[in-house]
Amino acid sequence: MPNDMPGPSSPGHTVAETGCITPLIAAPRWRYALIIGLYAYQGVIAGFALTALPNHFSALGATTEAIGAYVAAIGLPWVLQPLWGPVVDRFGGFRMGRRRFWVVMALVAAWLVLLRLTLEDAVTIASMATIGGVMMLHSVFASLIDTATDGLIIDQVPNERLGTANAATRIGFVGGISVGAALFAWLLEAHGVFVASLLLLVLGAATLALALLVREGPGDARVSLRYGRERETGVSLGVVFRKLASNVWRPHALALLVLCFCIDFAAAAFRVPLAVELIQERGWNPAALSAFQAGTFFITGTAGALLVGWWSDQVGPASALTVLLGLCSGAYVAAALLLLVPDSRLMNIAGPLALGVSATLPILVFVALAPTVMQASRGTAAASQFALFMAALNLGDVAGAGLAGALAGGLGLWGVGMAAATVFAASALLAARARHWLRQ
Numbered sequence: 001m002p003n004d005m006p007g008p009s010s011p012g013h014t015v016a017e018t019g020c021i022t023p024l025i026a027a028p029r030w031r032y033a034l035i036i037g038l039y040a041y042q043g044v045i046a047g048f049a050l051t052a053l054p055n056h057f058s059a060l061g062a063t064t065e066a067i068g069a070y071v072a073a074i075g076l077p078w079v080l081q082p083l084w085g086p087v088v089d090r091f092g093g094f095r096m097g098r099r100r101f102w103v104v105m106a107l108v109a110a111w112l113v114l115l116r117l118t119l120e121d122a123v124t125i126a127s128m129a130t131i132g133g134v135m136m137l138h139s140v141f142a143s144l145i146d147t148a149t150d151g152l153i154i155d156q157v158p159n160e161r162l163g164t165a166n167a168a169t170r171i172g173f174v175g176g177i178s179v180g181a182a183l184f185a186w187l188l189e190a191h192g193v194f195v196a197s198l199l200l201l202v203l204g205a206a207t208l209a210l211a212l213l214v215r216e217g218p219g220d221a222r223v224s225l226r227y228g229r230e231r232e233t234g235v236s237l238g239v240v241f242r243k244l245a246s247n248v249w250r251p252h253a254l255a256l257l258v259l260c261f262c263i264d265f266a267a268a269a270f271r272v273p274l275a276v277e278l279i280q281e282r283g284w285n286p287a288a289l290s291a292f293q294a295g296t297f298f299i300t301g302t303a304g305a306l307l308v309g310w311w312s313d314q315v316g317p318a319s320a321l322t323v324l325l326g327l328c329s330g331a332y333v334a335a336a337l338l339l340l341v342p343d344s345r346l347m348n349i350a351g352p353l354a355l356g357v358s359a360t361l362p363i364l365v366f367v368a369l370a371p372t373v374m375q376a377s378r379g380t381a382a383a384s385q386f387a388l389f390m391a392a393l394n395l396g397d398v399a400g401a402g403l404a405g406a407l408a409g410g411l412g413l414w415g416v417g418m419a420a421a422t423v424f425a426a427s428a429l430l431a432a433r434a435r436h437w438l439r440q
Contacts, residue, residue: 043176078394085384097216167309185290268400336417
């Protein structure tokens with residue numbers, strides 16, 4: 001898509017890229033510190049809300065349908081994430097920075113929402129609706145954090161560094177999930193939800209401090225709620241919406257939207273019922289399963305994401321995306337076949353291995369997918385357009401989680417795995433055939 005705004009590879013970024021020590025986003029060390037910190041915060045929350053808590057609910061006897069509904073409710077605000085895009089794109093004249101103002105305000109709001117968790121006495125099936133409501137409201141502000149951060153990356157990171165930047169997002173997010181899943185699974189059992197919520201508040205405050213420290217530009221105010229007219233972007237909401245509409249209806253944008261939805265739909269439809277089966281039918285302890293998931297996520301999302309990010313920068317994200325989608329298809333076939341192993345000691349290994357295999361490769365797919373989407377999103381409606389693609393991912397995740405119980409009941413768990421493999425194979429074919437749309 002045409003770039004109608006000055007790009008991040010302009011000469012103004014050259015000095016900062018060579019090693020500026022001022023806390024500015026244009027300086028690589030501060031940029032990656034902020035990116036990793038913001039995504040680590042989101043990951044910790046996800047590890048707590050979407051791994052530790054569902055596993056805890058499973059151990060208490062919650063059904064697959066109930067857990068799927070809980071996961072879908074938390075994911076719903078992410079489906080509506082594109083609503084934040086025009087706001088972030090249009091109102092960018094704050095003295096704190098075009099994107100940074102929204103990051104800081106959303107972090108404050110998210111922190112205040114988490115205070116409600118300190119009023120819960122214990123995690124029970126009866127409290128699932130209340131806790132789910134709190135985390136759903138938190139997702140509203142977390143999606144704003146994500147939208148503003150993605151806009152910041154699109155604005156500030158050169159094309160040739162987008163793979164590395166998105167690897168940093170995965171390292172932060174997956175590292176946070178790993179810590180959140182393992183640590184909070186233990187805290188919930190050993191000390192209860194009050195102590196867990198206090199730790200979440202401390203981590204949220206630390207993330208806010210980092211966002212206050214690192215500025216977008218040298219002239220930005222450290223803290224200010226004022227809107228400086230001299231920094232007005234000059235772009236009306238009408239222009240943002242027209243640009244967004246014209247960009248999204250192009251063939252390559254539609255292809256990317258389909259890919260985004262299919263990837264997360266297939267992953268969630270298999271992941272949710274498999275985790276429930278391992279706890280309720282295979283006898284896995286929820287804390288042990290959370291720790292296992294945390295370990296696989298951590299290895300894949302750190303070293304694996306960094307390797308894929310570097311590889312994507314070398315060969316182009318379109319080529320990397322096609323290969324990784326094909327590998328996902330093979331991984332899901334292997335996971336489905338592992339589930340046919342008869343009940344025995346071997347199944348104690350095969351079941352979690354199937355969960356690990358099916359959950360890790362989609363993480364790497366995102367590292368190749370995101371740079372492609374970001375390059376397609378540059379311009380007036382950058383945050384809005386990227387948020388739309390991410391909403392397609394989140395809609396796939398919500399739909400997959402919501403339909404997981406019905407699909408597992410109709411196809412059997414191994415059948416869901418084979419169906420997911422088919423979806424990934426079709427996505428790989430789409431990416432390969434549309435490579436002239438997806439290439440850099």
